Amino acid sequence: MKPHVAFLPSSGMGHIFPLFQLAKHLVLHHGFRVSFIVITTEASASQNHFFQSPAALLPGLSIIDLPPADVSGILDDDMRLVTRLSIIARESLKPVKPILLDLKPTSLIIDIFTTDAIDVCKELSMPVYSFFTGSTVCLTFSLYLPTLDREVEGEFVDLPAPVEIPGCQPMRTEDLIDQVKDRKNDEYNWFLFHVSRLPYTSGIFLNSWEDLDPERLKALNENPFFKSIPIPPVFPVGPLIKDGEILTEKDAEILAWLDAQPCRSVLYVCLGSGGTLSSEQLIEWAWGLEMSRQRFILVVRRPTDLSAYSTYFNVGTDENDPSAYLPDGFLERIRGVGLVVPTWAPQVAVLGHPSTGAFLSHCGWNSTLESLVHGKPMIAWPLYAEQRMNATMLVEEVRVAVKLRREGVIGREEIERVVTAVMEGEQGNAVRRRAREVQLVVYWIFGNLRTRRNFLPQSGLVESN
DSSP: OEEEEEOOOSSSSHHHHHHHHHHHHHHHHHEEEEEEEOOOOOOOOHHHHHHHHHHOOOEEEEEEEOOOOOOTTTOTTOOOHHHHHHHHHEEEEEEEEHHHHHOSEEEEETTTTTTTTHHHHHHOOEEEEEEEEEEEHHHHHHHHHHHHHHHHHHHGGSSSSBOEEEETTOOOOGGGGGGSSSSHHHHHHHHHHHHHHGSSOOOOOESSSSTTSHHHHHHHHHOHHHTTOOOOOOEEEEOOOOOOOOOOHHHHHHHHHHSSSOOOOEEEEETTOOOOOOOHHHHHHHHHHHHTEEEEEEEOOOOOOTTTTTTTTTTTTOOOOOOGGOOHHHHHHHHTTTEEEOOOOOHHHHHHHHHHHEEEEEOOOHHHHHHTTTTTOOOOOOSSTTTTHHHIIIIIOOOEEEEEOOSOOHEEEEEEEHHHHHHHHHHHHHHHHHHHHHHHHHHHHHHHHHHHHTTTHHSSOOOOO
16 A cells, blocks of 8 residues: 655745645655645635646645635734744644544645644644755754743844854854744744744654755754754755746746857846845846846846735736836846846746856745756845845855845945856856856756655655665
């Protein structure tokens, strides 16, 4: 009989895609049967489209929609991202126990915001695993946070020195994740609640690999502090990135434009599925790109001054007209040199194209992995969540990215300077060489099936042969 595993991701494509990739990997390469349980409350148009598309159709993988929960009297427009995700998950998971009883999986794989399911699994005597969709640096901080919460009074951002995590590089307070920068906000309490429950899982699957961050992985599995918590075993299962994109006619036009450009000549500019800029910053972006005289693809969303993640829950619904908010005459002046794409582009295909030379990225972990897999250097433009700590790691430790000077709105001259340096200068050559070195390691991982299946017997998902 095939082993049967259920998955339960939280809302948002940034969490759904990596868990779905692991589910596909288990089905296609290890003979698993998978039930993929989906939260439909406040689902984005992109989420609905994905699960109705051929990309989600796979023998051995079933999609189970949770009934929409009524959150109209609970959510409000001022709630921060993690608070909103957590409330949606808690309300949506109320019927999950009878669903699991009916499905009878041998284990459940959750993510960081569906930890309420741990209690259900305990009642059912069912092993539960967590898939951590962020970086190793984010995981080490998250597991250290309960200790930090007990030992530090006041705000972490006011600490006079970097945060010392056992066995890891010190972390500057400006790089801390947004969710811990205001301990009086509900978002902090929700995040602390979720990370405090990770030790109650049977294992943590991490979308990374040993060579990318060996120091922190060693600390997680061997350092006396982490052993004393104790945390469950951490299994690097990455890089798992989106594959098998079904291209639309608009996507094909973007790739055709890339086909006409010289090799490694195009800067791809995109802030992920949820990232947005202020009106002022978007104007500076446009001018900086134009002044650099470099070829580029610019993915834009309608600017907002509310939050940097304002499109997280409605990605795919913003059919916008870039001429309404980009500088006057910009689209005409950059014709033939730049391509402006409203809302979304086929990112994996763009990053894999030989004409793409670099990636201006928000440093979300999924986008980072996609860039590393395809050997593209990055210009780091972190916006929210754990993206600042990711950016610092990519710049200072992995050395595949360049940071801009960040003080308020970044001016067009600084954008022009960094874009030109990465696309034409020696600084760009250095990060490009390093990105290629990382890509070669990834190719070895993809080609070595033994490495890819090592985690299965150790994790307990299946018995060792």
